[in-house]
Each structure stands twice: as C-alpha cells, then as structure tokens.
Amino acid sequence: MTVTDSLLAYSLAASLLTITPGLDTALILRTATVEGSRKAFMAALGINTGCFIWGAMVAFGLAALLAVSELAYMLLKWAGAVYLCWLAFHMLRTPVTPQLNEGEGTARHGNWFIRGVLGNVLNPKVGVFYVSFLPQFIPMGHNPVEWTFLLVSIHVVLGTLWSLTLINASRRVAHILKKPAVARWLNRITGGLFLLFAARLAASS
Structure with missing residues (x-):
C-alpha cells in the first residue's frame, strides 16, 4: 500500500467512524443544546486530547497491554463504566438551567474539557481499536511512531469538523431545545x- 493509498483509505475509514452515532456525539449534542456551544467545544477538545493520549x-x-492483559482491560473498563454512570446520574439529578448566554466563565468550560478527556481515556475500547486499527494504515518501511501521530491527527481534525457541524446545527434550534421542559427531556434521554x-x-471483553 502506497502512502497516498494509506492516507485515502484511512481518511475514509476514520470519516465513517467519526460520523457514526456514539458516546462522543451524544455528549457534544447534549452539551451544545443544554449548556451552550462553548462548553460543547471544550468537551470536543477534551475528546480530541484523549485521542492523542491513546495515540501516544x-x-x-x-x-x-489492553489487548494482552485481561486485568488491565477489566480495571479500565470498570473505571470507564463507573464514570459514565456518574455522568448519567449527574444529568438525571441536576436541575436544568439552560445557558442562553455564551459569555460564561472559563472555569466551568474547563470542567467539560476534563469530562471529554476522561470519557475518552477511560474507554478501553478506544485503546483496543487504535491498537488494531492504526497499524493497518502504516506503509511498510515508514516510522510507526510518526505515522501513528499523523493518523491520530487526521482523526482529530475529522472529529473537530464533525463536532463543529453538530454544534452549529444545534444553534439553529437552540430557541426550542433550551426551553427548560425540552432540556429536561434531553438530559433524561442522554443520561439513559x-x-x-x-x-x-x-x-465487554
């Protein structure tokens, strides 16, 4: 496989992976509609940082180690499951106060960055996926470390574009989705x- 073939094949596969609905999409959409686009973008940056951590x-x-050590996988998956449950109960129990003002403090934005990082890093499926997926697109004779970071960077760029698309789409219906009654149902659905x-x-195993 040539360099061009590798990049094209990987970009296509990573694009399909990015737009497939999952945890990241749910987190960004819910945050954008209920708490504002800035917090949603910070969550997206956190998810991307988690991708770079896994890439490293x-x-x-x-x-x-996750592919060969059952103990390592078990510990990380249970940590991830507990964290997701904490996020879910936080959404289900916390009173809804939709943020109509985008000029909020950066400290609260930072919380969503950390949540994005933890949601990605504590998911062992991401690590196992990267271990099995990325090497297939590294051309023979090329530095695997450099190519791993290149491929992860492409994935992050695609993820950022998709996140911006979701955030901008949510703005079009923000006046409806940020109503307290609608926001409460969004919290319940996302928490579920x-x-x-x-x-x-x-x-998982």
Missing part, C-alpha cells in the same frame, strides 16, 4: 444513553 500510548506500545453505554462497556 499506541505509538510507544503501552496500549498493547450514557447508562446504556456504561452497561455495554461493563459487559
């Missing part, structure tokens, strides 16, 4: 989805 672990061989993701993660 794959590049230097640390993520391979997170509990489902947590159960699926806990049941």
Whole structure:
C-alpha cells in the first residue's frame, strides 16, 4: 500500500467512524443544546486530547497491554463504566438551567474539557481499536511512531469538523431545545444513553 493509498483509505475509514452515532456525539449534542456551544467545544477538545493520549500510548506500545492483559482491560473498563454512570446520574439529578448566554466563565468550560478527556481515556475500547486499527494504515518501511501521530491527527481534525457541524446545527434550534421542559427531556434521554453505554462497556471483553 502506497502512502497516498494509506492516507485515502484511512481518511475514509476514520470519516465513517467519526460520523457514526456514539458516546462522543451524544455528549457534544447534549452539551451544545443544554449548556451552550462553548462548553460543547471544550468537551470536543477534551475528546480530541484523549485521542492523542491513546495515540501516544499506541505509538510507544503501552496500549498493547489492553489487548494482552485481561486485568488491565477489566480495571479500565470498570473505571470507564463507573464514570459514565456518574455522568448519567449527574444529568438525571441536576436541575436544568439552560445557558442562553455564551459569555460564561472559563472555569466551568474547563470542567467539560476534563469530562471529554476522561470519557475518552477511560474507554478501553478506544485503546483496543487504535491498537488494531492504526497499524493497518502504516506503509511498510515508514516510522510507526510518526505515522501513528499523523493518523491520530487526521482523526482529530475529522472529529473537530464533525463536532463543529453538530454544534452549529444545534444553534439553529437552540430557541426550542433550551426551553427548560425540552432540556429536561434531553438530559433524561442522554443520561439513559450514557447508562446504556456504561452497561455495554461493563459487559465487554
């Protein structure tokens, strides 16, 4: 496989992966509609940072432990499941106060950055996926560390574009979705989805 073939094939596969509905999409959409686009973008930056952390672990061989060590996978998956449950209960129990003003303090934005990072790093499926997926697109004779970071960077760029698309789309219906009654239902639906993701993660092997 040539360099061009590798990049084109990977970009297509990563694009399909990015737009497939999942935990990241649910988190960004819910945050954008209920708490504002800035917090949603901080969550997206956190998710992207988590991708780079996993990329570094794959590049230097640390993520391979998840593929060969059942204990390492079990510990990380249960930590991830507990974290998702915490996020879900936070959404279900916290009173809804939709943020109509985008000029909020950066400290609260930082919380969503951290949540984005933890949601990605505590998901062992991401690590196992990177370990098995990225090496397939590294051309023979090329530096695997450099190419791993290149491929992760492409994934992050695609993820950022998709996140911006979701955030901008939510702005068009923000006047409806930020009504307290609608926001409460969004919290319930998203919280339920997170509990489902947590159960699926806990049941994974």
